[in-house]
Amino acid sequence: xxxxxxxxAALAAAAGSALGFSAAAGGGTKVTQLRASVGPGYTITLTxxxxxxxxxxxxxxxxxVSDRSAIHSFKLEKSGGAFERSLTSVPFMGTRVVTVRMTxxxxxxxxxSHESTMxxxxxxxxxxxxxxxxxxxxxxxx
Numbered sequence: 001x002x003x004x005x006x007x008x009a010a011l012a013a014a015a016g017s018a019l020g021f022s023a024a025a026g027g028g029t030k031v032t033q034l035r036a037s038v039g040p041g042y043t044i045t046l047t048x049x050x051x052x053x054x055x056x057x058x059x060x061x062x063x064x065v066s067d068r069s070a071i072h073s074f075k076l077e078k079s080g081g082a083f084e085r086s087l088t089s090v091p092f093m094g095t096r097v098v099t100v101r102m103t104x105x106x107x108x109x110x111x112x113s114h115e116s117t118m119x120x121x122x123x124x125x126x127x128x129x130x131x132x133x134x135x136x137x138x139x140x141x142x
Contacts (some may be wrong), residue, residue: 031099034133038088038111039069045120046109055123058104063087065096072111072118079106086112 034053038044046053046063065074070091078082082105087098090113102124110119 015095029060030092031062032056034061034063036039036063036065036074036087036109038065038067038072038074038118039093042072042114042118044072044109044111044120046120046122053122055125057100058102058128059123060099060101061071062097062099065098067093067096069093071113073108075112076100076107076109078124079108082085 013112032048034046034048036044036046038073048056063076065087067074067088070093073092075085076087082103083100085098085100088094090097103127106121106123108119108121
């Protein structure tokens with residue numbers, strides 16, 4: 001029993017050291033949390049603290065995508081083709097977490113299968129990040 005305690009303590013210390021190193025290696029980079037959802041109807045959103053994203057400061061963002069429909073996807077891109085990434089695809093349903101470094105410019109997110117109606121956009125640039133209240137009414141942002 002004593003050996004298990006010693007091993008558990010050693011593993012906990014090693015894990016703590018690894019986490020400390022990971023944070024130090026990142027240079028203390030702040031990662032802001034965003035939430036995205038697509039479906040179950042013809043809805044798509046990107047929010048920060050419950051409010052729809054309209055402007056973000058350049059930086060690193062961790063996006064948790066909740067894909068609730070097998071007929072939809074969630075794609076993120078920067079205008080001009082500098083960045084393009086499918087965060088979910090048809091027929092995936094579930095949750096994905098992706099970390100993205102966003103630079104200044106115009107960004108958009110959309111469902112690849114229904115891009116003409118299921119899309120949203122926001123600006124990344126100097127200044128404070130702004131959001132608008134999202135009441136979760138199932139709206140389609142454009």
